[in-house]
Each structure stands twice: as C-alpha cells, then as structure tokens.
Amino acid sequence: MRAEFIRNYKSVHTWTGILSGLALFIAFYAGALTVFKEPLLRWSTPPSAILQPVPLDAAQPLIAQTLSTQPAALRGLTMRMEDGQAIPRLEWKVRAPQADDHDDRDSRHYAATLAADGSVQVSEEHPSQLVEFIDVLHRVVGLPADIDPYRWFMGVIAALYFVALVSGVVVLLPSLVKDFFALRVGKNLKRMWLDAHNVVGLVSLPFHIVMALSAVVFAYHDQIYAVQDRMIHQGQWAQPPASAQGSKPGDAPARNPADMLPPSQLVQIVQQAAPGFEPNSLQYTQATGPRPMVRVWGKDPQAVSPRALGGFAALDPYSGKLLSTDYLSGQQSTPNLFISSFFALHMASFGGTAVLWLYFLLGLAGAWLFYGGNLLWVEARRKAQRKGGAMPTQRRDTAIMAAATVGVCLGCVAGISLTIAAAKWLPGRVEHLASWHVGIYYTAFLASIAWAFLRGAARAAAPLLWLAAACTLAIPLSTLLGWLLPAAGAWADSATLGVDATALVGSLALAWMAKATARRTHHGPADSVWAVPRKLPQPSA
Amino acid sequence: MSAVPAESAQSPASRPAGHAPSAPIRTDWLSKTLAGLLLGLTLALTASALLMVPLADLPLAVSGQLAMWLVPPVWLGTLSLVYFFASGWRAWGWLSGANVLALGLWWLARQGGAA
Numbered sequence: 013m014r015a016e017f018i019r020n021y022k023s024v025h026t027w028t029g030i031l032s033g034l035a036l037f038i039a040f041y042a043g044a045l046t047v048f049k050e051p052l053l054r055w056s057t058p059p060s061a062i063l064q065p066v067p068l069d070a071a072q073p074l075i076a077q078t079l080s081t082q083p084a085a086l087r088g089l090t091m092r093m094e095d096g097q098a099i100p101r102l103e104w105k106v107r108a109p110q111a112d113d114h115d116d117r118d119s120r121h122y123a124a125t126l127a128a129d130g131s132v133q134v135s136e137e138h139p140s141q142l143v144e145f146i147d148v149l150h151r152v153v154g155l156p157a158d159i160d161p162y163r164w165f166m167g168v169i170a171a172l173y174f175v176a177l178v179s180g181v182v183v184l185l186p187s188l189v190k191d192f193f194a195l196r197v198g199k200n201l202k203r204m205w206l207d208a209h210n211v212v213g214l215v216s217l218p219f220h221i222v223m224a225l226s227a228v229v230f231a232y233h234d235q236i237y238a239v240q241d242r243m244i245h246q247g248q249w250a251q252p253p254a255s256a257q258g259s260k261p262g263d264a265p266a267r268n269p270a271d272m273l274p275p276s277q278l279v280q281i282v283q284q285a286a287p288g289f290e291p292n293s294l295q296y297t298q299a300t301g302p303r304p305m306v307r308v309w310g311k312d313p314q315a316v317s318p319r320a321l322g323g324f325a326a327l328d329p330y331s332g333k334l335l336s337t338d339y340l341s342g343q344q345s346t347p348n349l350f351i352s353s354f355f356a357l358h359m360a361s362f363g364g365t366a367v368l369w370l371y372f373l374l375g376l377a378g379a380w381l382f383y384g385g386n387l388l389w390v391e392a393r394r395k396a397q398r399k400g401g402a403m404p405t406q407r408r409d410t411a412i413m414a415a416a417t418v419g420v421c422l423g424c425v426a427g428i429s430l431t432i433a434a435a436k437w438l439p440g441r442v443e444h445l446a447s448w449h450v451g452i453y454y455t456a457f458l459a460s461i462a463w464a465f466l467r468g469a470a471r472a473a474a475p476l477l478w479l480a481a482a483c484t485l486a487i488p489l490s491t492l493l494g495w496l497l498p499a500a501g502a503w504a505d506s507a508t509l510g511v512d513a514t515a516l517v518g519s520l521a522l523a524w525m526a527k528a529t530a531r532r533t534h535h536g537p538a539d540s541v542w543a544v545p546r547k548l549p550q551p552s553a
Numbered sequence: 554m555s556a557v558p559a560e561s562a563q564s565p566a567s568r569p570a571g572h573a574p575s576a577p578i579r580t581d582w583l584s585k586t587l588a589g590l591l592l593g594l595t596l597a598l599t600a601s602a603l604l605m606v607p608l609a610d611l612p613l614a615v616s617g618q619l620a621m622w623l624v625p626p627v628w629l630g631t632l633s634l635v636y637f638f639a640s641g642w643r644a645w646g647w648l649s650g651a652n653v654l655a656l657g658l659w660w661l662a663r664q665g666g667a668a
Binding site: 014016017020021023024171174175177178179224225228229232233236237239240243244245248249345347348350351354 | 578602605618633
C-alpha cells in the first residue's frame with residue numbers, strides 16, 4: 013500500500029476519532045452499566061416497593077378488574093412474574109401527548125394493587141427511572157433525552173466512529189504483525205499507550221463494528237424506511253397489515269376481561285410452544301377491543317433474545333390462540349432470527365451471564381480506547397521542551413482537548429456513580445426522584461468539566477479521579493450504612509451485593525489511577541502534558 | 554465533518570500535482586467525503602433495492618427490515634474506503650458508475666419480475 017494512503021487514513025482516523033471520542037466515552041461507559049440494568053434496578057428499589065409473589069391465577073381478579081375500570085390501562089398493562097409466580101401489582105403508563113416515541117420523561121406511571129377487601133387500588137407512581145436515565149445517556153451520548161434531534165446527533169457520532177474504525181485498521185494494516193504482537197512497555201510511555209490502543213482496538217474490532225453499524229440504524233431507521241418505502245416498496249411499508257384493516261371498533265362486541273384465560277393457562281400455552289422459554293411478564297393490550305392481545309414476555313437462556321427485554325409470544329387472551337411467534341426466543345424463523353441477532357449482538361441479549369460480563373468489560377475497554385485515543389492526540393501535538401530550553405507554551409487546542417477529555421470522561425464516571433448511590437437516599441425524601449437523578453448527574457458532570465478547564469488537565473486529573481473513586485465508593489457505602497443504620501433511610505439487599513462488590517472494585521481501580529496520576533503529575537517528567545508546572549526556570553501553564 | 558484539513562505536521566509538503574512519476578494521490582478531502590456521503594447513500598439504497606429481489610418470497614415486514622439493515626454498512630463502507638481513490642474526480646466517477654450499474658441491474662430485475 014502506498015504511503016500516501018496510510019498518511020491520509022491517519023488523518024481520517026485522527027479527525028473522526030477526535031470529533032467522536034468524548035461522546036463515545038459516555039455512550040460506552042453508560043452502556044457498559046446498562047448491561048446490568050436488572051440488578052441495578054433491583055439495587056435501587058426500596059424494600060417497601062418489593063412485593064411478595066403470589067400464585068399466578070391469584071392475580072386474575074386484579075387483572076380483570078383493572079382492565080374493566082381503568083381505560084388508560086387498556087393500551088398496555090404489565091404484570092411481572094418471578095419464578096413462575098405473579099407480582100401482585102399491575103403497571104401502566106400514560107405517555108405525554110406530544111412526546112417522542114422513545115421519550116418517557118413526561119410519561120405518568122400508574123400501579124394497581126388489590127386491597128385487603130378485594131377492591132382495586134390505583135396510585136400514581138413516581139419511579140426513580142434511574143436505570144432508564146443511564147440507558148438514555150448511553151443511547152444519546154450523554155444528552156438528557158432520547159428525542160429525535162439528539163438521536164440524529166448520536167447517529168452522526170456513530171458514523172464518524174465507523175469511519176474511525178475502518179481508517180484505524182487501514183493505518184495499522186501494514187505494520188500489523190509487528191505492532192499487534194508488541195506491547196512495548198518501557199520508557200516511551202506514548203509508544204506503550206499507542207500499542208495498547210492498537211491491541212484493544214483490534215481485539216475488540218468485531219464488537220465495535222457491530223456497535224457502530226447498529227447505532228447508525230437506531231438513529232436513522234425511520235428515515236431509511238421512509239426513503240425505501242417511496243423508492244422500493246411503493247408505499248406498502250407504511251400500510252397497516254391487512255389483518256388490521258376492515259375491523260372497526262363496532263364490528264366485535266365489547267369483551268369482558270373477566271372472560272380471559274387465567275395467566276397460568278396463557279403461560280402454559282407458550283411453554284408448550286417453546287419448551288425452553290421462561291416467562292417473566294404478561295403485557296395486555298386492547299383487552300376490550302376488537303384485537304385483544306397478551307404478550308407473554310420472557311427469556312430462553314439457550315436462545316437469542318430478539319430484544320433487550322427478551323422475546324415474546326402474542327396470544328389472544330380469550331381463546332388462547334397463538335397470534336405470533338415472530339419474536340419468541342428460540343422459535344423464530346431464520347430471517348427473523350437473523351434480524352434479531354443484530355439487536356442481540358448490540359444488547360448482549362444472548363448467552364446468559366457470561367456474555368453480560370463480557371459486554372461489560374468490552375464496553376469499559378471501549379471507553380478506555382476513546383479516552384486513550386484523545387490523550388494520544390494531545391501527546392502528538394504537544395510541543396516538546398528543547399534541550400536545556402525553557403518549557404514551551406503549549407498550543408491552545410491541545411490544552412482545551414486535554415482539559416475536555418479529563419473533565420468529560422471523569423465527570424461522566426463521577427456523575428453516574430453519584431446518581432446511582434443517591435438512589436438509596438432519595439426515596440421518601442423527595443417526590444420527583446427522576447428529576448433528582450438527572451440533576452445530580454449533570455451537576456457532577458458539568459462541575460467536573462468546569463473544574464478541568466479552570467485548573468487545566470494536569471492539575472485537575474488526579475482530584476477528579478479521586479472524586480470519581482469517592483462517588484463510586486459511595487455505592488457500596490450506602491448499602492453498608494443501610495445495613496448498619498437502617499434508621500438512616502438506606503437499605504441493604506442481599507440479592508444485589510454483586511452491584512456493591514463491582515462498585516467497590518471500580519472505586520479501588522479509580523483510586524489506583526488517581527495515585528498513579530498524582531505521582532506522575534508531581535514527580536514524572538516535567539516536559540509532559542501530565543506535569544504540574546514546577547518551580548523551574550520559567551513556569552508556565 | 555466534511556472538510557477535514559490535513560494535519561500540517563503529517564503532510565509536510567503539499568506536492569505540486571503532476572510532477573511525480575507515478576500519479577500522485579490527491580487528498581481532495583471535501584470532494585471525496587461528499588462523494589462517499591452522497592453517492593455512498595444512493596448506492597446503499599439501490600443495493601437494498603437489489604436485495605429485495607431475491608427476498609421477494611418473504612413477508613415485507615421481514616424483507617423490509619433486512620433491506621433497511623443493509624443500508625448503513627454499504628453507505629458507511631463506501632464512505633470509509635472513498636479515500637483510497639486517487640482524486641476526488643475519480644471518486645465521483647467510479648461511484649457514479651457503480652450507482653448507474655446498480656440502478657441498471659435493479660431496472661433489469663424489475664423488468665424480469667414484471668414479465
């Protein structure tokens with residue numbers, strides 16, 4: 013390959029990388045945590061909100077009465093299950109009229125339970141939405157809401173990311189054998205970081221290609237479908253399916269939800285159709301309308317799950333007829349399975365716990381890749397000290413990029429940890445939990461960035477790492493305090509000690525980085541981005 | 554993201570075009586990037602139209618999804634590799650040719666389907 017190509021692709025890699033790196037750090041760090049949405053949700057749920065499961069069919073009166081008396085619940089009523097039993101609380105949400113499809117910020121959440129006298133009690137809930145918020149940060153690269161313009165911005169980032177991946181491989185190809193098997197640990201720290209950047213990038217390349225392409229799809233699928241519909245499908249795509257046409261509300265008599273099959277029978281029908289499938293919730297839609305449906309959601313640990321939540325079978329809740337197995341894990345047709353695998357490969361919804369941990373680590377490694385890539389950019393543009401000369405004044409853009417990298421990345425880590433820890437202290441103290449979680453995150457995030465710019469990268473790095481370590485340590489400490497002093501309001505949940513243990517390891521790792529960084533800024537080579545200016549011939553920032 | 558300047562540190566001499574014995578490779582950042590973005594997108598859409606031909610027996614709900622998923626890899630693959638063209642003109646020329654070829658194939662396939 014001609015050297016000019018390599019040089020050009022190096023420019024492409026540099027510019028696409030530097031434009032997308034910070035946004036990608038947030039997407040990957042928050043995304044790695046989103047892998048463990050379920051344990052995090054349980055960790056952040058107060059014990060008072062955890063109900064004892066009851067036998068499946070004991071929930072049938074609650075389901076029937078709620079559907080008959082709550083019109084808003086007809087659009088989608090969910091009952092969760094645990095170990096084949098029902099959680100006796102039904103949930104539904106009412107979306108804000110103008111809200112974007114994926115935007116739940118203004119949705120109102122309701123729950124129905126059965127009172128001791130057998131009557132249905134409906135209450136408006138204010139769920140913390142903590143895991144949803146972390147997921148939103150992941151989906152729209154750190155912006156506050158999953159709405160179209162932010163998703164399109166994410167799509168641009170994802171496209172830059174894909175080009176950065178290809179160009180990075182092109183740059184590495186000619187010296188692949190030499191560089192790939194080399195991690196030159198030694199005096200040349202920049203060489204070592206570059207070697208590590210190459211190894212991590214190349215080893216996780218398939219993961220990154222999947223992430224980049226699927227993220228572009230998540231951003232622009234509506235637009236691509238619209239263009240394809242006009243160009244290729246002649247308007248057929250936007251048409252509702254034939255079965256939905258011609259059935260007017262008046263055609264069928266109104267149905268009585270009390271006539272629906274009991275949950276145990278619905279679950280049994282699905283399990284007969286899909287033996288390995290483990291149902292975990294029932295979702296009723298349009299139960300009194302002409303097209304009543306219940307989706308039996310669940311997972312098959314041996315199969316690919318079509319969506320992050322798992323897969324589902326669609327049934328008629330009155331007759332028990334199977335309406336669709338297109339999204340039923342393990343029972344999909346080959347083309348449907350092929351499509352589902354794109355989702356599953358992005359969302360780690362296959363292969364069980366081992367794959368979750370693998371994705372968690374790959375996500376963190378990805379975040380490190382972008383952090384390190386930015387630092388390499390800074391290092392490559394740094395003006396070196398001439399032998400015996402004064403410390404040079406660095407270019408403005410490198411100083412800005414160094415401060416932004418430190419502030420954004422470490423601020424994101426600190427903010428997410430702090431808002432997670434707050435989940436053990438906010439319930440009962442404030443009403444609108446969700447806004448508090450958002451506020452806490454952005455306060456820590458923006459303050460870290462401001463601090464990094466105020467102090468400069470070298471002075472801010474170690475304190476911000478200590479801040480991130482302290483915020484992360486607050487997660488297991490909150491649990492510990494809840495265990496020692498339940499009166500303080502926090503609580504300990506033995507089912508989620510894994511969350512606390514992971515946070516503890518994370519905080520130790522951050523503390524180690526803080527110590528190493530502090531050592532380098534104060535005692536490392538003075539001619540470095542990471543040196544705090546010392547009393548040398550000419551101290552300059 | 555369009556006009557990305559070459560780093561001054563890494564392209565020390567902007568060679569006068571035409572003086573080197575083998576044709577020099579022009580950077581042409583803007584025109585190559587635009588070719589990759591625009592012609593890459595039209596090529597990707599036509600490729601997805603071509604994919605619909607062998608998938609005609611599948612329900613549209615399935616084949617339509619597969620066709621949608623084909624667009625980003627072809628589009629961004631083209632955009633990523635466009636800098637291998639020796640100049641912006643060549644990028645536009647070759648990618649236009651690829652577009653015409655793909656559209657022609659699609660037209661032929663539809664004629665065959667209609668017959």
